[in-house]
Amino acid sequence: SVLAGFVEPGENLEECVRREVYEETSIKVKNIKYFGSQPWPFPRSLMLGFTAEWESGEIKVDGKEVTEASWFAPNEIPEVFRGLSISWKLIENFIKKHS
Numbered sequence: 643s644v645l646a647g648f649v650e651p652g653e654n655l656e657e658c659v660r661r662e663v664y665e666e667t668s669i670k671v672k673n674i675k676y677f678g679s680q681p682w683p684f685p686r687s688l689m690l691g692f693t694a695e696w697e698s699g700e701i702k703v704d705g706k707e708v709t710e711a712s713w714f715a716p717n718e719i720p721e722v723f724r725g726l727s728i729s730w731k732l733i734e735n736f737i738k739k740h741s
Contacts (some may be wrong), residue, residue: 644732644733645662645663645667646662646664646729647661647662647665648687655674655676655690655692656674657701659674660674660729664699664706665706665707666707667702667703667704667708667711668699668700668701669696669697669698669700669701670696670697670698671694671695671697672695672696673694673695674692674693675692675693675694676690676691676692677691677692677728677731677732678690678691678728679728680728682698689728689732690692690728691728691729691731691732693735693736701713704732715740716740716741719737
């Protein structure tokens, strides 16, 4: 899957993306761009997808919300990720852009 999280009160969407990525992986990102959305039934939410570029840092997972994280080349993405969710659409977009 891709990283996910919730917007904190007083936070804009770009700040949320930066914070969630950093909290879960210790990676700093830049050039955050809105990708798309998907209705999410629990807890009656809307899932928003964003793309971003690596700015700095090495992957160090938090061990709580994320237990494993890796970089993948387009041809190395495991089949387990395939599906209809916004997560898969983000991954599929990455594959198309970098293959």
